[in-house]
Amino acid sequence: MTSKKEVRILLVGDPGVGKTSLILTLVSEEFPDEVPAKAEEITIPADVTPERVPTHIVDYSSQEQDEDVLQEELSKSNVVCIIYSVDDDDSIERITSYWLPYIRNHLGEDHKTPVILVGNKCDLMDFSTEEVMRPIMNDFAEVETCVECSARTLKNISEMFYYAQKAVLHPTAAVYNSEEKELTLQCKKALTRIFKICDLDNDSILNDDEVNLFQLKCFHAPLHAQSLEDVKAIVKRNISDGVVNNGLSLKGFLFLHTLFIQRGRHETTWTVLRAFGYDDNLQLTKEYLSPKIHVGLGCTTELSFQGLQFLKILFQKYDEDNDGHLSPPELQNLFSTCPMMPWGPDVNNTVCTNHTGWISLHGYLAQWELTTLLDVPRTIEYLAYLGYRYLNDSQLSAVTVTRDKKIDLEKKQTSRNVFRCHVLGAKGVGKTSLLQGHLNRNLRYVATLNKEHLSSFTINTVQVYGQEKYLLLHEVDVAVSDMLNPTEMNCDVACLVYDVTNPRTFEFCARMYLKHFLDSRIPTLVVACKTEHPAIRQDYIMTPAQFCNKYKLPPPQSFTCIDKVNKEVYIKLATMAAYPHVREIISRDEKFYLKIGLVTALLAGLGFLAYRMTRSSS
Helix, strand or coil, rough: CCCCCCCCEEEEEEECHHHHHHHHHHCCCCCCCCCCCCCCEEEEEHHCCCCCCCCEEEECCCHHHHHHHHHHHHHCEEEEEEEECCHHHHHHCCCCCCCHHHHHHCCCCCCCCCEEEEEEEEHHHHCCCCHHHHHHHHCCCCCCEEEEEEEECCCCCHHHHHHHHHHCCCCCCCEEECCEEEEEEEHHHHHHHHHHHHHHCCCEEEEEEHHHHHHHHHHHCCCCHHHHHHHHHHHHHCCCCCCEECCCHHHHHHHHHHHHHHHHCCCHHHHHHHCCCCCCCCEEEEEHHCCCCCCCCCCCCEEHHHHHHHHHHHHHHHCCCCCCEHHHHHCCCCCCCCCCCCCCHHHHHHEEECCCCCHHHHHHHHHHHHHHHHHHHHHHHHHHHHHHHHEEEEEHHEEEECHHHHHHHHHHHCCCCEEEEECCCCCCCCHHHHHHHHCCCCCCHHCCCCHHHCCCCEEEEECCCCEEEEEEEEEEECCCCCCCCCHCCCCCCEEEEEECCCCCCCHHHHHHHHHHHHCCCCCCCEEECCCCCCCCCCCCCCCCHHHHHHHHCCCCCEEECCCCCHHHHHHHHHHHHHHHHHHHHHHHHHHHHHHHHHHHHHHHHHHHHHHHHHHHHC
């Protein structure tokens, strides 16, 4: 697996060093009798290269071409081979006095184009020039390697072009610091993230099963038991704490990759990095992080069973004390494979937590459902960071795109599990209490909350006829003009809130309903807050009950959370969201809820019975 679509190799060097001969010898597998001033560009097809990537080999001749052509070819090349003659001291000296400075001058001091030093005509010498090349390799970081060959005897010809191709497909500079003789910081960071993802039981050790799964995922082949023992033996000999409890530690894992690179097996480390989505600059690719998902008009997104299972397993992996909650360090550790924490401090007021503010499994899954509904690209991206693709296929399998809500209305049924309720009301009517009550928090608790970390969202599950549904409440901050934009109107149910102790608050609800919801297909519930106090007559031409009766709305729902939270309001909102087609019947006869519930339960029972009969007959 490689991020490169093709490899372009440029051969440069002084006249007479044998650039053209090398290319012609590679193609014909014999030394040419006559050598032209310049070879035509040749292409090696993808199917004859180990990496399945087409390779273009370009010859440069100062006799046939001018400097503009050279500069253009340098800009297009993926790797540059500087050819010198091992028996010509002048051509060796020109590597540092002319060619390397020229390449830097054109491509920039910190250019990333790898350079291969190629000593031709080694058949004419009894000794190697590699020792002479070593200081050059130390002084010029872009020089990947040095190889000696002979066009006349065909020695190392294919190896030379293999090294050039390898320098492009498995670049050293990104993963290894030759001066320090260790992995680059960026490479260590990437491999550390990979180690954490593969450490499925979170014990900081890769046991034999985890190593074998890693081997299968990256190299599509198991590691034989003896080979694994040999690997651990090598690590033990070199690093005292590289193997712990017969498993590979992070230090041991990093050491192995250092060893691979030092032994010229860059492709091993790059195969691992690319299996986890990294590009040549050790950044996760856009394709890996954000596979395209199509969400049609009227459709919504929620987590699939596969997505929920992965997130549950992840929670359990990092819940080190098994108390069913993630402490701040545990939560930090869970997201340690991500570039940043995806949730701010307001998450504690968005989902259910324990009394210390630690997120429960229930709240954790609810927060993911919220993100998936409101910002599915973010869910998909973070699933990639968290290692979803290591245990599953594309992140798209973690998401379900529901059908258009219009079809649900026509069919009078839905398979959706997450519903969105927009809460609107004048300032101070009790919207915050209504939202926090959804998390089973009473007024005394709400009074202790840090107002800076309050959230305009809360999400929790609600039982709708025996089925668990997620209800997302969103407090909409209505502008002075009372106008709602399309996003603010995009909900499954609307909740209009007024304060029974403030006579000027119902008028806002009435105005919002008549302006926005009267002609919409959005079910609407009026909620009377602070009903623990005596109700004061509202300054409006109709009482709230008369208004609801006139416009065929359910009667105003009383809500209080001064001590115990009245949960009926959330059940009613969730039910109206799930069954929007029965809104008018609900307003006339609330017993219809019971009828719908009985029918739903009966259908579910018949379906289960049919399933059992099918299973028993098969």
